[in-house]
Amino acid sequence: MGNPTFAFMDEDAKKEIRRSLLKAVALPGYIVPFASREMPVARGWGTGGLQITLSIILEHDVLKVIDQGCDGSVNAVNIRDFITSVTNVEETLKTSDSTIIQTRHRVPENRLQEGQVLVFQVPYPEVLTTVEPDTANQKQMHANSDYSKLWVLLYEDTAQYGDSRISNRYPVQVNEHYVMDPSPIPKYDIPRLNNCPALLLFGAGREKRIYAIPPYTRVKPLKFDDRQFKVENFPGIVCERCGASHVFFDEVRREDTSHFFCSDTEFCDQNLENGDAS
Amino acid sequence: MLLEVRDVSKIYGTSCGQCLELTGVEQDRAICPRCGSVVAINSISLFAQKNEILGIVGESGSGKSTLLQLIYQDQVASSGQIFFNKLTDENGQPLNILKAPPATVSRLRSREMSMIYQNPQLGLNFLFSAGGNIAEKIIGAGERRYEQIRNRGLDFVDRIEMETSRIDDYPEEFSGGQQQRIQIAKALSSSPQLLLLDEPTTGLDVSVQARILDLIKELQQEMGFSMIIVSHDLGVINHLTDITVVMKHGTLVEYGLTDQILEDPQHPYTQLLVSSIL
Numbered sequence: 001m002g003n004p005t006f007a008f009m010d011e012d013a014k015k016e017i018r019r020s021l022l023k024a025v026a027l028p029g030y031i032v033p034f035a036s037r038e039m040p041v042a043r044g045w046g047t048g049g050l051q052i053t054l055s056i057i058l059e060h061d062v063l064k065v066i067d068q069g070c071d072g073s074v075n076a077v078n079i080r081d082f083i084t085s086v087t088n089v090e091e092t093l094k095t096s097d098s099t100i101i102q103t104r105h106r107v108p109e110n111r112l113q114e115g116q117v118l119v120f121q122v123p124y125p126e127v128l129t130t131v132e133p134d135t136a137n138q139k140q141m142h143a144n145s146d147y148s149k150l151w152v153l154l155y156e157d158t159a160q161y162g163d164s165r166i167s168n169r170y171p172v173q174v175n176e177h178y179v180m181d182p183s184p185i186p187k188y189d190i191p192r193l194n195n196c197p198a199l200l201l202f203g204a205g206r207e208k209r210i211y212a213i214p215p216y217t218r219v220k221p222l223k224f225d226d227r228q229f230k231v232e233n234f235p236g237i238v239c240e241r242c243g244a245s246h247v248f249f250d251e252v253r254r255e256d257t258s259h260f261f262c263s264d265t266e267f268c269d270q271n272l273e274n275g276d277a278s
Numbered sequence: 279m280l281l282e283v284r285d286v287s288k289i290y291g292t293s294c295g296q297c298l299e300l301t302g303v304e305q306d307r308a309i310c311p312r313c314g315s316v317v318a319i320n321s322i323s324l325f326a327q328k329n330e331i332l333g334i335v336g337e338s339g340s341g342k343s344t345l346l347q348l349i350y351q352d353q354v355a356s357s358g359q360i361f362f363n364k365l366t367d368e369n370g371q372p373l374n375i376l377k378a379p380p381a382t383v384s385r386l387r388s389r390e391m392s393m394i395y396q397n398p399q400l401g402l403n404f405l406f407s408a409g410g411n412i413a414e415k416i417i418g419a420g421e422r423r424y425e426q427i428r429n430r431g432l433d434f435v436d437r438i439e440m441e442t443s444r445i446d447d448y449p450e451e452f453s454g455g456q457q458q459r460i461q462i463a464k465a466l467s468s469s470p471q472l473l474l475l476d477e478p479t480t481g482l483d484v485s486v487q488a489r490i491l492d493l494i495k496e497l498q499q500e501m502g503f504s505m506i507i508v509s510h511d512l513g514v515i516n517h518l519t520d521i522t523v524v525m526k527h528g529t530l531v532e533y534g535l536t537d538q539i540l541e542d543p544q545h546p547y548t549q550l551l552v553s554s555i556l
Contacts, residue, residue, distance in 0.1 A: 148417040155413040224424035
């Protein structure tokens with residue numbers, strides 16, 4: 001490549017994605033199609049998130065990339081290396097220092113701030129696929145805000161198992177209209193999407209879809225009025241590395257015993273540095 | 279007045295503009311000789327009062343089911359107006375529900391009207407349990423409390439004389455007659471004002487037929503809703519209805535009190551129908 005464009009994609013491609021992003025932000029939770037481009041990584045490896053990041057990133061941005069909360073996993077490192085190599089932006093591991101965070105399947109433990117953008121990599125954008133395979137019907141249902149079929153799924157789980165069996169990708173209603181798939185984040189992260197000061201963008205490269213939650217938007221998990229939304233909890237468990245409790249843990253099984261570590265590695269490092277086991 | 283159908287027509291195919299005049303019972307055809315369009319419903323007007331039971335009879339292909347589907351808006355009418363229960367538009371004028379906004383139609387279909395299909399495959403979702411199917415209708419009517427939904431479901435399973443322990447079984451685990459009962463429970467669980475029945479007992483054996491008809495009649499007296507029942511079986515019509523409409527080639531042949539029509543049919547076609555069946 002002789003003289004590559006800033007942020008890899010050509011300006012027309014970025015413009016098209018930005019237009020889809022604007023529409024997505026204007027209609028919180030609404031799924032907007034976009035022309036997903038070929039990326040130097042295969043579809044299904046975060047190309048949706050990558051294209052959003054590349055189309056919004058500017059020279060002064062500070063970038064953080066995580067995969068399941070970890071800054072050091074191969075996928076996160078490769079995506080971060082790629083983006084910095086085509087933009088020369090500053091990279092960071094610190095949530096508080098970053099302006100753009102691209103993430104797979106987690107929301108960072110540290111509370112996000114105004115001005116930050118969290119870009120989610122999404123495998124399955126359409127929340128209704130499990131109950132309604134027909135796309136035309138799905139659109140009609142979204143337009144009428146008719147989610148009774150999702151509620152029936154919830155009813156059946158409650159009737160047969162006492163509570164919903166959904167462990168991740170828990171459906172959420174955004175701004176009291178559209179119900180959307182929040183990408184495979186754990187239930188622990190769902191309440192943290194509500195009224196979040198940061199802009200939340202969702203990109204599905206393989207499915208060619210974009211959607212968004214603007215800052216300070218109401219996000220509510222689908223739950224019966226007389227039932228409580230329960231997140232994962234880890235009673236009595238502390239991180240073996242930093243001693244933190246009441247966070248989301250990774251469970252590592254070694255010789256038949258389980259070891260627990262903070263899923264957010266930067267949060268864990270920060271605890272070690274400060275020497276506080278909160 | 280609960281329902282008023284005014285001059286409604288349904289033409290399949292591109293109409294030449296004269297289809298309605300060139301077809302009907304007088305012309306003894308439903309296919310337009312000029313353009314070949316099929317006129318399923320030809321300028322039909324009728325109304326139903328509160329708590330009234332209206333029967334529609336006629337040979338196969340006479341447009342009985344199509345008329346029901348036009349009222350329930352499973353199909354789009356070609357012309358005409360339908361008014362429902364003092365529903366008005368923003369100017370206070372009676373609202374033609376054929377031209378109503380999708381949200382109103384969706385509300386009508388989930389709260390005010392219910393349809394029972396001849397084939398349970400159409401009326402039930404076989405991916406949901408019996409209770410789930412009933413729940414779908416209750417949820418569609420706006421209920422969001424699990425205990426209410428569950429108790430109402432159990433109540434209706436009991437009302438259709440089925441063991442409440444079977445509420446979590448799936449439709450395919452029930453017999454045809456039982457599936458029809460579940461459809462009835464589902465349709466009535468939202469306490470609709472109008473119940474549409476499309477050949478509800480056709481294909482069931484005679485003893486089951488009688489029990490289902492008795493059940494429908496009992497529930498109608500208990501809950502107080504109006505019904506429009508389509509059947510080619512004059513026995514069913516005689517057993518259930520107050521008013522009868524006779525259809526042929528998409529037109530209304532005779533319209534009056536059921537007793538009168540069965541005892542003293544005026545139109546030659548009705549005379550033929552009554553003499554051949556009773």
